[in-house]
Amino acid sequence: MAISPPKAPPRATTVVTAPPPRPKPVPDPLPDGFAATRERVRRRGWMAGVLLPVVMIGIAALVLEIPANGHIANLLGITGSLLALCAVPTAVAFGIPVEVGPVRAVLAVVTSLLLWGLLGWWAGRRVSQRVIGGWREWAVEFGWVAVCLWAGVLTGVGILLHLAS
Numbered sequence: 001m002a003i004s005p006p007k008a009p010p011r012a013t014t015v016v017t018a019p020p021p022r023p024k025p026v027p028d029p030l031p032d033g034f035a036a037t038r039e040r041v042r043r044r045g046w047m048a049g050v051l052l053p054v055v056m057i058g059i060a061a062l063v064l065e066i067p068a069n070g071h072i073a074n075l076l077g078i079t080g081s082l083l084a085l086c087a088v089p090t091a092v093a094f095g096i097p098v099e100v101g102p103v104r105a106v107l108a109v110v111t112s113l114l115l116w117g118l119l120g121w122w123a124g125r126r127v128s129q130r131v132i133g134g135w136r137e138w139a140v141e142f143g144w145v146a147v148c149l150w151a152g153v154l155t156g157v158g159i160l161l162h163l164a165s
Contacts, residue, residue: 034132041138042128048135049120049142050113056087085157088112089149092156098164119145 064080085091091108123141127133 037134038128038130041133041135042124045124045127045138045142046117046121048138049116049118049123052120052142052146053087053112053116056083060084060087082154082157086150086153089153090115092153092160095160097157097160119149 060080060083063076063083066076068076081097085097088096088108090111091097091105093111094104094108096104096108120142123138123145126141127137130137
């Protein structure tokens with residue numbers, strides 16, 4: 001019986017593995033694409049909401065500065081005052097058409113800016129959930145709420161003036 005030579009221990013083998021596959025980079029949205037527009041509306045909706053009362057106060061100031069006499073002066077005064085009250089809707093809650101004071105005015109302006117910013121933010125959030133949502137859709141969402149808010153302000157002014165008389 002022949003004795004076989006001892007077997008050599010198995011050699012260590014190196015297993016070369018391929019590196020793990022890299023995840024595909026997510027492309028940035030197109031600068032003017034749907035996703036980027038939705039993102040801009042979502043991020044900047046509150047600023048657009050605050051811009052509206054600032055523009056309205058500017059228009060009210062211009063209307064109130066127009067020199068006029070008689071009946072036209074009355075119409076311009078009423079128009080300018082109502083524009084200013086619509087720009088600062090919480091003024092009615094502080095009783096501003098009837099009683100005016102510096103603390104009431106500051107509180108009304110601050111709370112109104114917060115209200116307009118919140119409404120703009122809300123409209124931006126609602127529009128950004130749609131597939132196609134841009135500034136036009138934001139203006140529609142914001143416009144319906146603003147019109148209802150202005151109707152409430154004008155109703156409140158009418159009630160305050162009726163109670164004050």
